Structure formats: C-alpha cells, structure tokens
Amino acid sequence: MDEAFLRVRNLTVHYKTDDGTVQALNQVSLEVREGETLGLVGETGAGKTTLARSIMRLIPSPPGKIVEGSVFLENRDLLRLNELEMLKVRGKSVSMIFQDPMTSLNPILTVGDQIEEVISVHNPQLSKDQLKNKAREMLELVGISSDRINEYPHQFSGGMKQRVIIAISLACNPKLLIADEPTTALDVTIQAQILEMIGKLKEQTNAAMLLITHDLGVVAQNCDRVAVIYAGEIVETGTIQQIFKNPQHPYTIGLLESIPSLAKKVKRLNPIAGMMPDPTDLPVGCKFNPRCKLSVESCFQRIPPLKDLGNGHAVRCFLRDKD
Amino acid sequence: MTDKKTLIKVERLKKYFDTPSGNLHAVDDVSFSIKKGETLGVVGESGCGKSTLGRTILRLHEPTDGNVWFDGLDLGQVGKTEMKNLRRKMQIIFQDPFASLNPRMTVGQTIAESLLIQKLYKPRDKKNLEKRISDLMEMVGIAPRLINSYPHELDGGRRQRVGIARVIALNPQFIVCDEPVSALDVSIQAQVLNLMQDLQEKFGFTYLFITHDLSVVKHLSTDILVMYLGKMVEKAPADSLFENPLHPYTQALLSAIPVPDPDFQVKRVLLEGELISPINPKPGCRFAQRCPMADEACRREEIPLVEIKPKHFVACLKLAKI
Secondary structure (H helix, E strand, O other): OOOEEEEEEEEEEEEEEOOEEEEEEEEEEEEEEOOOEEEEEOOOOOOHHHHHHHHOOOOOOOOEEEEEEEEEEOOEEHHHOOHHHHHHHEOOOEEEEOOOOOOOOOOOOOHHHHHHHHHHHHOOOOOHHHHHHHHHHHHHHOOOOHHHHHOOHHHOOHHHHHHHHHHHHHOOOOOEEEEEOOOOOOOHHHHHHHHHHHHHHHHHHOOEEEEEEOOHHHHHHHOOEEEEEEOOEEEEEEEHHHHHHOOOOHHHHHHHHHOOOOOOOOOOOOOOOOOOOOOOOOOOOOOOOOOOOOOOHHHHOOOOOOEEOOOOOEEOOHHHHHO | OOOOOEEEEEEEEEEEEEEOOEEEEEEEEEEEEEEOOOEEEEEOOOOOOHHHHHHHHOOOOOOOEEEEEEOOEEOOOOOHHHHHHHHOOEEEEOOOOOOOOOOOOOHHHHHHHHHHHOOOOOOOOHHHHHHHHHHHHHHOOOOHHHHHOOHHHOOHHHHHHHHHHHHHOOOOOEEEEEOOOOOOOHHHHHHHHHHHHHHHHHHOOEEEEEEOOHHHHHHHOOEEEEEEOOEEEEEEEHHHHHHOOOOHHHHHHHHHOOOOOOOOOOOOOOOOOOOOOOEOOOOOOOOOOOOOOOOHHHHHOOOOOEEEEOOEEEOOHHHHHO
16 A cells, blocks of 8 residues: 555644543544545544544634644645645645535525635636536536526535535545545435445545544445544554454444344344543543453553554554553 | 234324425324334434324324324323323333423433322422432433433433433333434443333333334334335334335335445445425325336325235335236
8 A cells, every 4th residue: 555645643632621621632643545535433522523623724722722743644744834825725635524514504605606615716717607617517526407506505405415515525626535424414315325426426536535423334334444533542443344343442342232233133232331431531541441341450550552453453452462 | 922912003194284385294194003012113214204203193293184092092082181191101202312301400300390290299298209210210320319410411321311211200101212312322322222122121111113223223123114205115023124125215225224344235226316395295106206116107196005925014006016
C-alpha cells in the first residue's frame, strides 16, 4: 500500500465547560490511504464527530481547543494553516457530509444556489452559466433530475436532501470525504441507496473516505479498514476482516455481541455492563476498565499502549500486550 | 402452545387523518391478533403508520373504522370510565426517553403518578408507595438512590428504564413498545432489550413491538407484521419471515439491512424511489410504483391479504396467483 494520505497524529482535543474539562479526544492517531474507506465506529460521546470536525478545523473555540497533535493532509499540517488557507482546503481537498440532512441545508436558498456556492468559491473564474451547468451535472450525478435545480430544500424528502448534500460535497472533486453518520437519519431502504451511491461516486473519483458511524453493519458492508473509538481513544484498528472475525479488544468484542443477529438464533443478548464514563472524569488507566470483565491490576494504573499485532491490526489492551 | 388465549384482536382497523390536502391514510385495514405472552413485531419505514397503529389500538387515537378487542372486550363499546380502568392493563412505552418524561418530576414522582392516578395506592400511604417505587426501580435496574433525581440527570438508557418502570408499575397485561430502543447506543440497547425480555418472562406481558430495526424485531418477536403506507403487506412467524420473505417489499427491506459480517454477501434488491404520499392514495398496491414486478393489475384494485402458507400471509397479486 502506498503512503498514507491523511495522517492524524496524537490529536488531543478538550472542551472547557463549567463542569470541568471534557477530554473529547486523547492522543488519537489514524491514517487514511488513497482511495480507501476507513470506518470510525463508536458510541455517542466517544469523540467521533469531534475528530471529524478537528480535521476540518470546525471545532467551536471556545469552548473547544486542539491541545496538541497534527493533521497531515498529503504534506501539509492542516492545524498550522491560517484561516484563509484553510478556506481553500474545505470543500476542495476535504469535504464533509453531515449527519442531519434536515438541518444542514440552508432553507432559504435553492439547492442549485447551494451547489453553485461551493463551486464558485473554489473556481472564481467560472461564469454564471458555467456554474449553473456544473450544478445541474452534479444533481444528475446523485440521481436527482436537473429540472429541480430551482427548488428549495423543503421540497425534497430526507433521502433527496442527503443526495443534494452529497452533490455539494463532491462538487469540487475532493480527495478526502468525511461522512459523519450520513445515513443515520434515513430509513434502511434509502440508506442502502445512499451508501451504494457514495461507494460508486467514491470509486469514480478515487477519493478516500472517513466514514463515521455507530452502525457496525454499515462498516462491514462499506469499509476497507476500521478504527474503534472509545471515550476519546482509539482502542482497536484493523481491516474489516481482522475486526469482525478476530476482534481483540474487550470493547470491540462487547459491541459485536450486543447486536441482535439476523443469521443466528440467540436467546439472550450479551451486552457490555455499565455505561460510557463521564468525559470530565475519566477513569485512570484504561478508559474501559470499569466495564471490562477481564481487567487486571495494571489496567487501573496506566493507559495501555496501542500494540501492533501485525498486518495493520493494533489493539490498546494489556491482555494482548503480554503474548 | 396453540391453546394460548388471544389477548388482543384487531379487525379491519382504519385510522385516517383529515388534512387540508385530503385524507391521510395512516392505518388502512389492518387485522391481526396476539396471544397472551407473545410478541408481535411491527416493522416498516418512517411514515408507514406503525406508531399510529399502536396508538389507535390503545385508543389514544379514535379509530376511523374497525374494531379492537382486548381480552374479549370490544374497546369501541366501552365508556370513558371503563376505558380509564382498562388503561391499567394496556400501557405504552414511548420512543424518545428524552421527551416522554416530565422534566419537572423526579424519578419517584414519575413512577408514583401512574400508581396514584389508578388509585392503587393512597397518597397518604407514603411508606408502602415508596417501597413499591424502590422495588420497581430495582426491578428495571436503576439504583433506588436515584429516586429524587430529575430526568436531565439521567442518561438515555436510565431514562428509558424509568419509562419502563412506570409502565410495569400497574401490572399491565399488554404493552405497546413504540421504538423503545431506537434512541439508544447498541451496548445500552442490548441491556434494555434483555430487561424487556426478562420482564416478559417474569410477568407474562404481551408486547406489540414497533420498530424499524429488523434485527431487533427478529430477536424478540413471535410473529412479525410488515407495513407499507398504512397497509399490511406481509405477516408471518418471525423465523419464516426471515427465511422466506415473500412480498417484494419485505425482500427489499431485508436485503437493505447492513449485516455486521464482511463476508456476508447479499443480493441487494435496491429499491428505486421513495414512499409515495399517503394522502388520498390511488387504489391498488401502494408499493406498485417501486415494485420491480408490478404491472397494470397491481394498480387497479385493492390487494387482499392471502394465506399462502400456514400462518404466512402476503398481500401481493403476483404471489397469490401461483
């Protein structure tokens, strides 16, 4: 495999609140290679969206603060760019699909205007007609008739709105697409349509994708590699085969056992006990230790290192560290 | 097992909403029955009428037409006072644990409210009431020390447990569960599903389990009812529905579920288009516009629900002919 295209190194993000400092991300490192889809899985509050927004430099500050780390896109550290340079990155090299299609479009602009906006920002030389044609092209690409270019978001259904957002995000041929729960608000049959379409368009443009989701099914069907995030730390990464067939971290195993299976008949589910820790008051040592059935003494003393198991499979657990 | 008593019987139930642009057919001619202690799963996409169905059965909506029998009693015939007494036996767990609890009431007050309304305890009888509340909290897995907490102090999983506690407080027989785990994370979802299963075993509850999540419904249900735009399209025992889905919509729905196994290859039946409007729908199969098999006949007449195999009902002309 060639050189990683996006490299996030030791990213640490905190939010300062009245109740204390929320440690949203803690020394997160990950890589996305060219043309690859990396799935980022975790539960509510694990830090998935904070990670996506940090890459785009969209963390509201204050209260948010990128404490340390770097985000290299090709050879540039996005965290060192000034705001003007960053504007040229957003929508052009990296673009983002947000979770909620109902609220991420501007209700008082037509969908055509909104697609044209991103194209004109990055291609100021284009004429009005050229912009309009390009916007029509984008609509057709995502399966919407270009006759609807002058319609407003409220005239579209949820699935259609998400298509418009995809059209906006792909309009400038980004090299990296960050999709933050792109189908969570949609029904399964519509989800299947949208994911199939994203996959196809991604292949055509050879873009890399960071797909953020809490749905392990979506990951298994759409990603090449997976990173599992828990309480602001990556606890396991690997190919989908490694993660789904040979999960190593107790949290990953617990997550997989929590899903009711369609294939097997299970009398009772086997959930993970307890809940996510309070991010203002994280446990010492391994963040998963209060819920872990296998924890040993050292789990309560220090954070286990991310141990490389070979072939790109890495896990943050003392139990796998020994052998 | 066949001699189990039927607890809920629904016949030709219809609920239309009057809107400025016409009649919205939310539930259109739905019939089924549920035996005591069993679970009927209702699946379908947003807007297919599953929540309206649950609410109409409980008469939270007045039905436009059709009948509901609870334990042999026609709910259309009972008066207001009697209905109020019946509510003790028929309860509902709502989808959104954030919106369905009163933010100004503590956990204890929330659970006490239903007990007091149904006059199971006297307000003066504090000691017994509090004992019952803490027993209930323990039963659903909330530490009794949280009795004076407000909903905003609890996370989603705990709030849903409070919603469950106030329902089982009344010892109901029939519970409508309207997407009770959709708002929860998978690891918490599994905890709540296990709790609901345990309670069913312990108290013999009968559930109508409404969800859009097919793997949850398969896990819990005895029978499954698939709805599309207010209509029943298929009804079958859970196993038989998953092994052998017959209606083209059910097939598409099942194939659309992302399976958490990278080796799992599905033949995707990708559906074109989206739901049509449920307002003044044209006669014929509601699914015809998206159906790969549809022809003229499907668009002409209403499609009857036919028992193709024992206990396996499908509303599809193409299948009925075979």
